[in-house]
Amino acid sequence: MSxxxxxxxxxxxxxxxxxxFRAWLxxxxxxxxxxxxxxxGSLRVSERADSPSERAEVFRDAFVGRCGPWxxxxxxxxxxxxxxxxxxxxWAGAGYLDVPADLRExxxxxxxxxxxxxxxxxxxxxxVTGPDPDVMRGEEVQLRGxxxxxxxxxxxxxxxxxHTKWVRLDGGCVTGFTxxxxxxxxxxxxxxxxxxxxxxxxxxxxxxxxxxxGLEAAERQGDERGLGALLFTARTLALAGRLESGEVADYVxxxxxxxxxxxxxxxASAGVVTVCGSPSTAPRYRHALERAGVSxxxxxxxxxxxxxxxxxxxxxxxxxxxxxxxxxxxx
Amino acid sequence: MSxxxxxxxxxxxxxxxxxxFRAWLxxxxxxxxxxxxxxxGSLRVSERADSPSERAEVFRDAFVGRCGPWxxxxxxxxxxxxxxxxxxxxWAGAGYLDVPADLRExxxxxxxxxxxxxxxxxxxxxxVTGPDPDVMRGEEVQLRGxxxxxxxxxxxxxxxxxHTKWVRLDGGCVTGFTxxxxxxxxxxxxxxxxxxxxxxxxxxxxxxxxxxxGLEAAERQGDERGLGALLFTARTLALAGRLESGEVADYVxxxxxxxxxxxxxxxASAGVVTVCGSPSTAPRYRHALERAGVSxxxxxxxxxxxxxxxxxxxxxxxxxxxxxxxxxxxx
Numbered sequence: 001m002s003x004x005x006x007x008x009x010x011x012x013x014x015x016x017x018x019x020x021f022r023a024w025l026x027x028x029x030x031x032x033x034x035x036x037x038x039x040x041g042s043l044r045v046s047e048r049a050d051s052p053s054e055r056a057e058v059f060r061d062a063f064v065g066r067c068g069p070w071x072x073x074x075x076x077x078x079x080x081x082x083x084x085x086x087x088x089x090x091w092a093g094a095g096y097l098d099v100p101a102d103l104r105e106x107x108x109x110x111x112x113x114x115x116x117x118x119x120x121x122x123x124x125x126x127x128v129t130g131p132d133p134d135v136m137r138g139e140e141v142q143l144r145g146x147x148x149x150x151x152x153x154x155x156x157x158x159x160x161x162x163h164t165k166w167v168r169l170d171g172g173c174v175t176g177f178t179x180x181x182x183x184x185x186x187x188x189x190x191x192x193x194x195x196x197x198x199x200x201x202x203x204x205x206x207x208x209x210x211x212x213x214g215l216e217a218a219e220r221q222g223d224e225r226g227l228g229a230l231l232f233t234a235r236t237l238a239l240a241g242r243l244e245s246g247e248v249a250d251y252v253x254x255x256x257x258x259x260x261x262x263x264x265x266x267x268a269s270a271g272v273v274t275v276c277g278s279p280s281t282a283p284r285y286r287h288a289l290e291r292a293g294v295s296x297x298x299x300x301x302x303x304x305x306x307x308x309x310x311x312x313x314x315x316x317x318x319x320x321x322x323x324x325x326x327x328x329x330x331x
Numbered sequence: 332m333s334x335x336x337x338x339x340x341x342x343x344x345x346x347x348x349x350x351x352f353r354a355w356l357x358x359x360x361x362x363x364x365x366x367x368x369x370x371x372g373s374l375r376v377s378e379r380a381d382s383p384s385e386r387a388e389v390f391r392d393a394f395v396g397r398c399g400p401w402x403x404x405x406x407x408x409x410x411x412x413x414x415x416x417x418x419x420x421x422w423a424g425a426g427y428l429d430v431p432a433d434l435r436e437x438x439x440x441x442x443x444x445x446x447x448x449x450x451x452x453x454x455x456x457x458x459v460t461g462p463d464p465d466v467m468r469g470e471e472v473q474l475r476g477x478x479x480x481x482x483x484x485x486x487x488x489x490x491x492x493x494h495t496k497w498v499r500l501d502g503g504c505v506t507g508f509t510x511x512x513x514x515x516x517x518x519x520x521x522x523x524x525x526x527x528x529x530x531x532x533x534x535x536x537x538x539x540x541x542x543x544x545g546l547e548a549a550e551r552q553g554d555e556r557g558l559g560a561l562l563f564t565a566r567t568l569a570l571a572g573r574l575e576s577g578e579v580a581d582y583v584x585x586x587x588x589x590x591x592x593x594x595x596x597x598x599a600s601a602g603v604v605t606v607c608g609s610p611s612t613a614p615r616y617r618h619a620l621e622r623a624g625v626s627x628x629x630x631x632x633x634x635x636x637x638x639x640x641x642x643x644x645x646x647x648x649x650x651x652x653x654x655x656x657x658x659x660x661x662x
Contacts, residue, residue: 128567129571132552132564132567133567133568133570133571133573134563134567135567135570163525163563164559166560178555178556178560178563179560179563179567180556180557180559180560180563181524181525181559181560181562181563181566182559184524184525185516185559185562188519188520188523188524189519192519193512193515193519194494194512194515221463223594223597224509224594224595224597225509225511225594226511226558226590226591226593226594226595227557227558227559227590228495228511228512228513228516228558228587228590228591229509229510229511229512229591229594229595231512231516232465232494232509232510232511232512233463235512236459236463236464236465236466236510237464239464239466240460240464242464256559259557259558259559260557260559260560262557263554263555263556263557263560264555264557264560266554266555
């Protein structure tokens with residue numbers, strides 16, 4: 001206990017995905033006061049367990065290893081964690097909410113696991129059942145944050161990444177979503193393929209002429225060429241001396257994003273699309289969507305911290321909002 | 332010289348691609364009397380050269396290593412070779428014919444390289460110029476063989492492989508073609524990806540229910556899902572317990588072939604499509620095309636030997652056809 005004017009930590013929020021660990025310490029106004037990131041993703045941590053029964057132990061050790069000082073300085077602080085840490089191969093299986101799902105109901109389905117003198121509350125994922133199933137785990141807290149950060153709760157939200165999610169929100173409910181493995185395809189193609197051998201470098205964060213050429217090719221030829229044929233144009237243009245080796249990666253990125261966006265817009269009502277991604281991917285999707293005549297609003301990837309804060313409020317783990325102006329879910 | 336009744340070898344024909352070497356010995360009727368295959372593709376051979384100037388030497392050594400006994404037994408036998416051996420990174424650059432190209436003109440553009448006491452004639456590739464360039468090298472001899480093996484010389488020909496070619500033939504001329512890197516994508520995805528970790532085995536040669544499910548998914552969802560989103564359905568179906576680990580590879584193959592065929596048919600006039608591929612790939616394309624209502628005729632991949640024989644005839648390296656019934660190019 002300190003009589004210093006600093007506000008006490010109210011929540012330890014964790015986004016623990018397959019390949020990355022990110023955690024934030026928030027005060028009782030929901031402001032981030034400290035943060036930590038690590039490459040100790042759930043996949044790497046789970047591989048330290050020799051048997052499934054050891055999994056809880058290795059996850060607890062990894063968590064305390066990253067956040068121990070915060071736990072010591074803030075005994076009893078509530079911990080809320082989302083992402084693949086809640087999969088059956090993570091710390092503990094946190095289950096799923098079936099779509100359509102009200103994002104405010106995530107708070108009612110938390111799974112509690114002990115972590116020394118603390119407990120960790122794991123957020124469930126979302127699941128589409130029926131003939132075309134799909135799953136997400138981690139993106140649901142970003143979506144909860146998008147709801148808190150924006151006023152229009154009926155929209156299409158794109159969460160670019162290794163596995164990009166296209167989500168339909170209707171009045172704060174997720175009514176459906178699909179996934180495209182665009183980021184993973186890009187990684188595979190640039191790591192070891194006919195195209196990687198032509199590419200002098202990876203795509204950078206800026207929107208280049210080569211990226212836009214890739215988008216244009218996907219728009220112009222996408223009816224007659226599937227993605228497998230579109231991608232080969234990177235090779236033929238390079239052989240013809242019309243694509244420099246330094247441009248190949250950006251062009252391939254443009255083909256992949258262009259093909260994804262073109263199809264996704266055919267399945268969705270246009271209007272405004274919210275893009276929630278990293279500084280390197282969000283501008284690419286914004287550019288592709290705006291070329292297709294869609295209005296784009298971007299929300300920072302760190303909206304996960306806000307989403308976890310709101311879920312903690314929904315669950316009563318931290319003080320609820322009293323000011324109606326900041327209520328994010330008018331019914 | 333022998334007075335035995337055996338016919339003399341008239342041609343040593345070689346299809347020397349990136350990853351495979353295939354050669355045939357043909358008698359003066361064009362019949363194959365012996366054959367040899369090896370994994371000593373042009374990529375592997377070229378890597379033995381420490382500098383570009385050594386390349387001719389390592390290719391000559393590799394060729395003599397495979398075909399030395401044939402050369403010794405048949406001194407002076409003409410040698411005709413096609414494939415990546417004729418690329419700038421092969422034995423010698425054999426150039427390209429620009430499309431539209433009459434396949435009978437391949438014979439007028441052979442490149443001669445010495446090989447000890449023999450000479451090897453390299454067949455040029457084909458090239459599409461203009462805004463959407465493309466190249467082939469090796470498939471042109473299969474096409475020459477398709478012309479010899481079939482009577483309809485105006486058709487769409489599919490040559491499935493690592494890089495599948497879709498070729499438009501009109502009166503024995505190649506008027507255009509495109510390439511889809513479907514086979515390479517399949518290899519990348521099944522080697523090390525989210526999907527490979529779900530797959531218990533590679534796709535086999537038979538047409539399975541899982542392959543057909545992949546085709547159906549591409550047909551049904553292809554408008555709203557690009558290939559990157561279609562592919563992710565393999566993961567979500569597996570997670571939902573609706574796709575067995577032993578079925579993942581066949582399902583992924585169905586998605587890839589289905590997406591490719593669906594787009595290719597939008598760019599081509601339907602009618603009859605000729606499929607010229609291996610016993611493991613040709614049935615997949617036949618099945619996908621027939622589901623789309625297209626009549627399919629299949630020609631064996633070994634038609635390359637026939638194609639090389641006809642090019643050798645066109646070039647005057649072997650006796651020309653005298654029987655008008657076997658003329659394959661009625662004008």
